Amino acid sequence: MSKTVQDITPASGETPLLQVRDLKMHFPIKEAAGLGRTKKVVQAVDGVSFDLKPGASLGLVGESGCGKSTTGRMITRLLTPTAGQILFKGTDIARLKEKDLRPFRRELQIVFQDPYSSLNPRQTVSNIISTPLRVHNLVKKGKELDRVQELLERVGLNPEHHNRYPNEFSGGQRQRIGIARALAVEPEVIIADEPVSALDVSIQAQVMNLMEDLRRDLNIAFVFIAHDLGVVRHFCDTVAVMYLGKIVEQGPRDQIYGAPQHPYTQALLSAAPDLGTIRGVPPKERIRLVGDVPSPIDPPSGCRFRTRCWKAEEICATQEPLLEIKPRSVAGHTAACHFAEPKEDLVAVTA
Structure with a gap:
């Protein structure tokens, strides 16, 4: 379990x-009174x-x-x-x-x-x-x-x-x-x-x-x-990644940066400045998200990131993922994704 x-x-x-x-x-x-609108x-x-x-x-x-x-x-x-x-x-x-x-x-x-x-x-x-x-x-x-x-x-x-x-x-x-x-x-x-x-x-x-x-x-x-x-x-020491009002991944710094599991965290790290090209290392893979961030007034059902996620399936729309420890995770490293999987090639090089 x-x-x-x-x-x-x-x-x-x-x-x-x-x-x-x-x-x-x-x-x-705040809306005009007497219009019968839902608050x-x-x-x-x-x-x-x-x-x-x-x-x-x-x-x-x-x-x-x-x-x-x-x-x-x-x-x-x-x-x-x-x-x-x-x-x-x-x-x-x-x-x-x-x-x-x-x-x-x-x-x-x-x-x-x-x-x-x-x-x-x-x-x-x-x-x-x-x-x-x-x-x-x-x-x-x-x-x-x-x-x-x-x-x-x-x-x-x-x-x-x-x-x-x-x-x-x-x-x-x-x-x-x-x-x-x-x-x-x-x-x-x-x-x-x-x-x-x-x-x-x-x-x-x-x-x-x-x-x-x-x-x-x-x-x-x-x-x-x-x-x-x-x-x-x-x-x-530890990092919590937020998306549209919720924490989608949380854990020790080295785990979040070295083996991010949530697709949103992976996208953020792929967009971070990289010194690899200066050091003669091929640039890391860049993940480009499609669409805009949904409105916090009417967030998507299920997983809030699903409208921009390349892994999204039907379960993502009907069942909100829990922030929990996933297989291959170390203690304290949690992710809220039905298809969480570490991606080690997105290590952000910073100085």
Whole structure:
């Protein structure tokens, strides 16, 4: 009997810090009243489950609009889920009221994608970073500046620039300020929502190295949201591939990149930048998907990827595949496909 993702116990036996179970986010569509129309919803996220252990990093990847960022915002409770559980240290925070949620907000922080719009342009860097310190009463009065300067130095910025405004910094420096703000409350989990996608490639590497240092030195767990497969491979221990609101494949990084089983994962990896031609190796096979991504308002029956899948058969339209361990898979590597099969010749070469 095959095992679903809910049946899998971490190999190390370590208790997960964060457990997401069947998480859903459906946004209702407002329509004119009195027209007798059926109420519709956008199924942005529709049944996402995963575990995150202390100090680990999980990469959420997929096309734009697949539900990655919505998932991150639900975990930090910037959005209230339609259904499902968000278990942090065993406590379900998915339905907590604001007064009960405050202690957990300190533990679950987020770094946003756009460093230009995520910082208040009317506040100094000192005010931006010290606000969460005051909200959570983490420093004594008169000691805030010392903590702010300590955090600025920790993320590679000049502590003496605390009185400057965001517009006086570059994009990479602003993202470091956003990271410092998240670190101020000493979180155990950081949701990094495409934190380097708006930065130049050389700056991306510097920010990624900073987050890797923070993860190692402070034992912070990361949920890393990105569409750049190379960045995810560099930073994440495990990878979850999302398509149209669902996770279609999940597992250890080397398995996802070395032997992807789901056709969608195989297509993503085949489209990733490849250095093989530079090294004199024939370019890898490219899988070209046909058709557009279906609407999350009315997703396909059965497997949501079937309308673009070259393996699709009748069962794919009538029976939704479970996210489960398949034959020839290692422990923890799951795929939601009736015809999952590893394809080793699609290894993405990244640098």
